[in-house]
Amino acid sequence: MIILEPKEGWITQNREVPLEERVFSKKVYLAINDSEDNWTEITEEQYQEYQKQLEDEDTKQERDIYNEGEGQA
Amino acid sequence: MAYANKTDLQDLATGIRDRLLIKDKTEALALAQSKNYPNCIYYTSDTHCIVVAGNIYGRGDSADMSFFSFVENTSGQNNWDPHRVYLVPANGGLAVWVYTNIWESHYVVNFNPATAASEISYDPTSSGIEATDVQTAIDKVEKEIGEQVMGLAREAFPQEAFTSGYVGFNQQTMYLGTGYADAYAGLTVSTADSSSYRVMWGSRPVPQGTLVVATAEYSVSQLMRVAVASASPVRYYADNGTMKGFQCDRWVYHKTQPSHRAEFLMPCDGYLLFSYYTAASNLVTPFSAVCYDTGAARLLTDTVRKALPAAEAPSIYGQGSQAQTQISTDCSTIEANSNSYTLWWTRKPVPRGTVLEISGSHGSAIAVRLCVAEASPQEYYDANGTMIGFKADWPVYRLSSLSHSFSFVMPQDGYLLWSRYVYMSQFSLLFRDPSNTLLASRMASEAGLGYDLHEHVAHIVQAGFAYGCKIYRDNLFKLSGDCTGKFQNDKSLVYLPKFDMSQATNCASLLSGCTALLAVPPLSMAEGAVCDSMFYNCSGTPRQLVIDLGPNELGSVSNLFASATRVIRIERLHTKSITNVYRLFYNNAYLTHISGFDLDSAVTNINTMFYANTALRHCVMHGLGKSAATAYNFSALTAWGVASDAEPDARQSLIDSLINYSYNRKEAEMPTCTITLSTNTKNLLTDEEIQQITDKGFTIA
Numbered sequence: 015m016i017i018l019e020p021k022e023g024w025i026t027q028n029r030e031v032p033l034e035e036r037v038f039s040k041k042v043y044l045a046i047n048d049s050e051d052n053w054t055e056i057t058e059e060q061y062q063e064y065q066k067q068l069e070d071e072d073t074k075q076e077r078d079i080y081n082e083g084e085g086q087a
Numbered sequence: 088m089a090y091a092n093k094t095d096l097q098d099l100a101t102g103i104r105d106r107l108l109i110k111d112k113t114e115a116l117a118l119a120q121s122k123n124y125p126n127c128i129y130y131t132s133d134t135h136c137i138v139v140a141g142n143i144y145g146r147g148d149s150a151d152m153s154f155f156s157f158v159e160n161t162s163g164q165n166n167w168d169p170h171r172v173y174l175v176p177a178n179g180g181l182a183v184w185v186y187t188n189i190w191e192s193h194y195v196v197n198f199n200p201a202t203a204a205s206e207i208s209y210d211p212t213s214s215g216i217e218a219t220d221v222q223t224a225i226d227k228v229e230k231e232i233g234e235q236v237m238g239l240a241r242e243a244f245p246q247e248a249f250t251s252g253y254v255g256f257n258q259q260t261m262y263l264g265t266g267y268a269d270a271y272a273g274l275t276v277s278t279a280d281s282s283s284y285r286v287m288w289g290s291r292p293v294p295q296g297t298l299v300v301a302t303a304e305y306s307v308s309q310l311m312r313v314a315v316a317s318a319s320p321v322r323y324y325a326d327n328g329t330m331k332g333f334q335c336d337r338w339v340y341h342k343t344q345p346s347h348r349a350e351f352l353m354p355c356d357g358y359l360l361f362s363y364y365t366a367a368s369n370l371v372t373p374f375s376a377v378c379y380d381t382g383a384a385r386l387l388t389d390t391v392r393k394a395l396p397a398a399e400a401p402s403i404y405g406q407g408s409q410a411q412t413q414i415s416t417d418c419s420t421i422e423a424n425s426n427s428y429t430l431w432w433t434r435k436p437v438p439r440g441t442v443l444e445i446s447g448s449h450g451s452a453i454a455v456r457l458c459v460a461e462a463s464p465q466e467y468y469d470a471n472g473t474m475i476g477f478k479a480d481w482p483v484y485r486l487s488s489l490s491h492s493f494s495f496v497m498p499q500d501g502y503l504l505w506s507r508y509v510y511m512s513q514f515s516l517l518f519r520d521p522s523n524t525l526l527a528s529r530m531a532s533e534a535g536l537g538y539d540l541h542e543h544v545a546h547i548v549q550a551g552f553a554y555g556c557k558i559y560r561d562n563l564f565k566l567s568g569d570c571t572g573k574f575q576n577d578k579s580l581v582y583l584p585k586f587d588m589s590q591a592t593n594c595a596s597l598l599s600g601c602t603a604l605l606a607v608p609p610l611s612m613a614e615g616a617v618c619d620s621m622f623y624n625c626s627g628t629p630r631q632l633v634i635d636l637g638p639n640e641l642g643s644v645s646n647l648f649a650s651a652t653r654v655i656r657i658e659r660l661h662t663k664s665i666t667n668v669y670r671l672f673y674n675n676a677y678l679t680h681i682s683g684f685d686l687d688s689a690v691t692n693i694n695t696m697f698y699a700n701t702a703l704r705h706c707v708m709h710g711l712g713k714s715a716a717t718a719y720n721f722s723a724l725t726a727w728g729v730a731s732d733a734e735p736d737a738r739q740s741l742i743d744s745l746i747n748y749s750y751n752r753k754e755a756e757m758p759t760c761t762i763t764l765s766t767n768t769k770n771l772l773t774d775e776e777i778q779q780i781t782d783k784g785f786t787i788a
Contacts, residue, residue: 015778025788034694035718037763039788043777047752048759048786 016044020055026064028054033067301340301349301361304372309364311347311374313340315357345371447507447514448490454508455491459501566591576600588612588637599623604632604653611637619643622651630677635659645669645692648678655702656680663710667691673698680734683707690714697723704729704737706744711762712785713750718761725765738771745772745780752784761786 018025024038340349363374567590575596599620623646635658649670655677663685669692679702687710704726728741762785
């Protein structure tokens, strides 16, 4: 079993994926048919940038669901 | 046939009221302190709690969600409890947020003490009101809230009963226990001890089920009394305007102590009466009485209305008579004095709320008496046909006069009985439904729900039955075909009846927005039924719903349980052929248990399936990895697998989902699939278990 752990930052996919599907982890256990090449390490700063984007998206979703609720009420 | 009795009605009202329990200051303070917001101060009243929270965040950025979490541990405003008002700082000023989801409205009060101007631009309802200081804001909010509460109550009974947030009182300092009241032998009469005691009463009857809170605080022990009267005390004035006394039909509260809080549900329709000490020297907190609409009054009214089909209304006015009947002297009975007096009564119960107008006259003073009985006088005959007496539960009128003219509202369903002089030349008794709704039946609509007052279970009440709440229990009611939004946003729907759902093909939004639901029976959904948003936004408290959707495969489930914070447990839920799981369990921080569902076909919107499901400990998933999806994000399930006394098998649900019930993608030569788990959940797995999971072709992140 291969375990990936970052030296400082975070482990994430080594390819373009939609923001909501991007994985961040401090410890990744690779599937038996997975490869280290599919993963990469990013810095804390890069991670924070992703988080900010996600947060904005969450806020938007929250307002969406709120507005949906208002619409149904 | 089930017929409502008083105890049942009271139990019902209590049950309904329980869902509206108001958070108190202690709880609010503990909550705030637990969240490290020590600067909060609180203002509470019986209607709501205002939290003034210092140094949090401004409105309009994502940090606002922190405040919402602080309040309810959720991120959605739709989940706020009723009766709550929150003050939060915003953009350097303060904002007052009032959210009352049972009344389908909320308010925003924006004010900035520094600039004395509104600086808040975000107002989701455009119904905000502004204030330049805290007290003004609170006053405005209180007024708005009060009007909301009372507005609902007005639907059920005359608006005069509620004015300015309080029962509309007449006020009279008086001595009681003499004169008129004495005529009611055996009845309890309210007595005010001295001129320092004031008696107040409502100008109109308050409906059964109304929550009444009366408070007063003294420095020493003082007496306070609360009672309910079937007739208005106004009737007990003498011609010269002197109050002679009045009849209290039911005592509610009678205590001598320093601090008073009479909190009760109106046991029946009636006039509220309060007697309390008014001397300022001993008064710490002035007497206050507020009535709240709990929803019970309207529910009960509806039930009664449904019990009396309009077509039968004319036959209510039947009469029977039994002359020369001497009734026992028991305080609850009515008596006929002589051969010249005759008792009359209706053949069938007259519905609560009916207005009766009585008039009559004679050449000399003649006594007329009226009362309401729960049981028909017909039941009080002995074996040889002699009437032996009957029980009059509510004496209403007794007066000896040349002329009689008064009206009253039936305090409850019951047989109306009157005794009058048989030679009385003019006497009339008119039954009137002033709002023309009393006898209206809503049974034409399948959506009409009845309530079994004995079993406390809702059932469908069909039209065409006799008087009383006859309940059909055996799944007579079917939902079929397109039932989209059938009960959507029905805030008065408390108990869902049992349905035959086998022909209901589309149940989208069936119960969405039903924020008062207390129980949902197992629903055996039709094979392939559309269930999108079926329980969407079933929010509010108490959170106790257990949902069982039966053994059949559902057709679609988008938003099925999204924001359904009343739902804490989901039993059978079969989704084997579902591809789109958009927000299936989204945004429910109170859901603790999902017995099982299927991910065999799920490929679309998988990462929206869960959000903020922080209480979900037990969750069994079948077919994980079987579809073409290559990523499952379960990081929102921060308690998944963490066992508790209530969820002892939580860890096993994790193992079953990831190992025992998951698909072997390696064997199937499918691409790797990544499962993201929260740190909590990941730490529950042993190295061996992780190995088993990765061997099946799953990467754990």
